[in-house]
Amino acid sequence: xxxxxxQERLLIYLAGEMDAREAAKLCRHLEKCxxxxxxxxxxxxTQETVESVLRPPVATPPMLHARVMDxxxxxxxxxxxxxxxxFWPAFAGRQRLALACAALCFLVVGFLLGHGWIGRGQTPxxxxxxxxxxxLARLASDHRQPLPADPHPARSAAADPSDVARAMTPRxxxxxxxxxxxxxxxxxxxxxxxxxxxxxxxxxxxEWQGRRLSLFQTDHRRLTVAGLHEMMQQGECYLLGxxxxxxxxxxxxxxxxxxxxxxxxxxxxxxxxxxxxxxxxRG
Amino acid sequence: MSHLPDEVLARRxxxxxxxxxxxxxxxxxxxxYRLCYRLAGNAEDAEDWAQECFVRVYRQLGRYNPxxxxxxxxxxxxxxxxxxxxxxxxxxQDRFPLGIMEERASTVRTADPLNAALCGEExxxxxxxxxxxxPALRQAVVLxxxxxxxxxxxxxxxxxxxxxxxTRVRRALLQVRERLASAGVEVTR
Numbered sequence: 455x456x457x458x459x460x461q462e463r464l465l466i467y468l469a470g471e472m473d474a475r476e477a478a479k480l481c482r483h484l485e486k487c488x489x490x491x492x493x494x495x496x497x498x499x500t501q502e503t504v505e506s507v508l509r510p511p512v513a514t515p516p517m518l519h520a521r522v523m524d525x526x527x528x529x530x531x532x533x534x535x536x537x538x539x540x541f542w543p544a545f546a547g548r549q550r551l552a553l554a555c556a557a558l559c560f561l562v563v564g565f566l567l568g569h570g571w572i573g574r575g576q577t578p579x580x581x582x583x584x585x586x587x588x589x590l591a592r593l594a595s596d597h598r599q600p601l602p603a604d605p606h607p608a609r610s611a612a613a614d615p616s617d618v619a620r621a622m623t624p625r626x627x628x629x630x631x632x633x634x635x636x637x638x639x640x641x642x643x644x645x646x647x648x649x650x651x652x653x654x655x656x657x658x659x660x661e662w663q664g665r666r667l668s669l670f671q672t673d674h675r676r677l678t679v680a681g682l683h684e685m686m687q688q689g690e691c692y693l694l695g696x697x698x699x700x701x702x703x704x705x706x707x708x709x710x711x712x713x714x715x716x717x718x719x720x721x722x723x724x725x726x727x728x729x730x731x732x733x734x735x736r737g
Numbered sequence: 738m739s740h741l742p743d744e745v746l747a748r749r750x751x752x753x754x755x756x757x758x759x760x761x762x763x764x765x766x767x768x769x770y771r772l773c774y775r776l777a778g779n780a781e782d783a784e785d786w787a788q789e790c791f792v793r794v795y796r797q798l799g800r801y802n803p804x805x806x807x808x809x810x811x812x813x814x815x816x817x818x819x820x821x822x823x824x825x826x827x828x829x830q831d832r833f834p835l836g837i838m839e840e841r842a843s844t845v846r847t848a849d850p851l852n853a854a855l856c857g858e859e860x861x862x863x864x865x866x867x868x869x870x871x872p873a874l875r876q877a878v879v880l881x882x883x884x885x886x887x888x889x890x891x892x893x894x895x896x897x898x899x900x901x902x903x904t905r906v907r908r909a910l911l912q913v914r915e916r917l918a919s920a921g922v923e924v925t926r
Contacts, residue, residue, distance in 0.1 A: 465903045471888050500910040507863045508882050514770040515784050522791040531753035532798040
């Protein structure tokens, strides 16, 4: 047993508040260590001296009670503040413990998020940067596929954008936006649903200048948020790109993310996208 | 109402029952004033400080958890309020006396003059030594000595672990002893 350990606990020992086992060990140390014994005597003497000066009783002023009540009468009732829940045990320092627990939880969640061990379903931003490219590849693959052979309810002869959007909405479980590109010479052929990385995607297919034009719509920030984030940081409202001969442009319209894709330059698609978005177009 | 424990009275006082607060005041005014007196250093400030402490207690009753014992919470509010009032006063004046000399002056008049003079000098030296402590150490030693709190109670009042509370008191006593030795005052039983 070291002297430092003993001296840190001498007052608790002298006050008789130490548990019996520790007290016995400390007592054995005192029997052998003159230095600690001297320290114990010094502390006891000094405490007695200070007590002799500070402890004598003092008379409370008789008017104190009335003064306090007068002051309290002028106050509103005490404000209710935070109260500890019943399940939280009562002990000294629990506020510090609660703060420590909160800090620990914060660190653990941060660590798990950072390593991608949780929140996979919510596709955190760091992951979406990685997923953006395979997602685009999957969309490009869908774009090159022939239109589904079976006539879809949305593939009506009329192919009215509003009707198509209304018919697709319950299938993908998010509001599909009607996009009319007829003024740009694009004719709506129909729509179908696809799933990319477990995210439902509504695909609106157009014929434009003899080429296939696909407009993919997904629920906001479920698939294309990484691109949109990059676009925002650069002060842009959209993300342009070209890959394997396909131009694409990504933007956000209300709560829906849009990907427009065709065998065309991104600049050509940009003109379409800006018109397709109309008043809702934003970055 | 006098049969109700402090914790129940505090809960009712927090709900706006002023008569319950008055009962708490009647129960604790002596110990609160005594603590204020030891930390303020004179009777005039002590009365003002005690009033301020009770007002602070009343305002903070909404934060009190009735599952916890009332007295440690009360002493914590009071001692922290005194420390803050002491700091504010220290800005206005250099010294932060402990009210020892005032008390001694009133008691030594009838005693033996030589003994009284010796006691006065010794008390003054102890007073000076305790006054020179930092607020945290002074708070710890006054609560331990004046209120006779156990170290467990002291740790609850100070909101620190038991060992930390004991360390503060030990450091305070050692510093007092050192200063008394420097002043040539021998500490004996």
